[in-house]
Amino acid sequence: MPPLFHPHLVNCPFEDPGLYVDFLFERRAVLFDLGDTAPLPPRKVLRLSHIFVSHTHVDHFIGFDRVVRLCLGREKRLHLVGPPGFVDRVTARLGGYTWNLVGTFPTDFTVAAAELHPDGSIHSAEFHCRAAFSRENEQRDHVHGGVLLDEEAFRVRSVFLDHGIPCLAFALEEKNHVHILKNRLREAGLPTGPWLAELKRAILGGRDDGEPFTVWWREEGQERGTRFSLGELRERFTKTVAGQKIVYVTDAAPTPENRRRIVELAAGADYLFIEAPFLDEERERAGDRCHLTARVAGELGRDAGVARVVPFHFSPRYTGRESLLREEVERAFRG
Structure with a gap:
């Protein structure tokens, strides 16, 4: 970055x-x-x-x-x-x-x-x-x-x-920076979108890894989503650097x-x-x-x-x- x-x-x-x-x-x-x-x-x-x-x-x-x-x-x-x-x-x-x-x-x-x-x-x-x-x-x-x-x-x-x-x-x-590993998102079939900014704020804000977090997007005019734990998203799809x-x-x-x-x-x-x-x-x-x-x-x-x-x-x-x-x-x- x-x-x-x-x-x-x-x-x-x-x-x-x-x-x-x-x-x-x-x-x-x-x-x-x-x-x-x-x-x-x-x-x-x-x-x-x-x-x-x-x-x-x-x-x-x-x-x-x-x-x-x-x-x-x-x-x-x-x-x-x-x-x-x-x-x-x-x-x-x-x-x-x-x-x-x-x-x-x-x-x-x-x-x-x-x-x-x-x-x-x-x-x-x-x-x-x-x-x-x-x-x-x-x-x-x-x-x-x-x-x-x-x-x-x-x-x-x-x-x-x-x-x-x-x-x-x-x-x-x-x-701290939170880098999004977009190649891993693609592999998991997850879209980019406003939810990534929310994810960065949650990580930088020190929220608990066990908290549920909804990955959401719009598809054909409807809002769709998948739930993860914050810790799983952090480990799989982000990297935090100074x-x-x-x-x-x-x-x-x-x-x-x-x-x-x-x-x-x-x-x-x-x-x-x-x-x-x-x-x-x-x-x-x-x-x-x-x-x-x-x-x-x-x-x-x-x-x-x-x-x-x-x-x-x-x-x-x-x-x-x-x-x-x-x-x-x-x-x-x-x-």
Whole structure:
């Protein structure tokens, strides 16, 4: 089965951070960090359902205005999540413009912003276009395990890192795949159809193998069916495999606690997108600026057992010497 998620960096590694993740079977995408979005065409911006912001330094949040401008006049709800103080930052950005004409718009573009706190509490608010993006419907809730979004097919999990300020790192975790063995269905004389989606949900939902399950289809205008146990269908006609895992880490001091949290978050990931601003020979400069070095980035990927490390957020000091950063990451990753 082809991968569900297709990730790519929005900009070159010397420019603003941002990771765009496209969904294979939906007109949908998510974005990690909101730096310069100019390389994203409007059609890609309009696919976004959620944006997860690590922190609001200018190179991670300057793209907010362009996203809002492209979404104006559309019936769309866009979710943004960031660290403590994020709702105030969104309020300030939207409050910087005059919205006297939007009350007549036929659509109501809505920004739903939320901020996560280290104790797991989450504070959210909504900003409706037709209400001139005034702050309303504020709520407080609590999340467990840093899970910011939990849907049928995937979840987004976060951890706090120290960048001199609280900074979030994110993991996009696809839940297990259930593959249908269609050759076995044909051999058993069973048709494909909507019942297969129900079967996948039953398996992924952890329902008991002993539960009865009806395989149904339409034939000559009539509904027909055959009953099996869920366990028999699972054993004979499906194969369950682990889903993708994509991790995004940026702007983190090279402290032991940060390293521990990154390794735990990234464990077994298919992709680790991780900052590598400086060579290790400049580790004092990196530490002073609360950033990782290329060597540490590679070591973290190795310690986490990831399949692939993708470095980014290179310091402009290395313009023309990009290969040095990439080589140091790769040496440390390969051990």
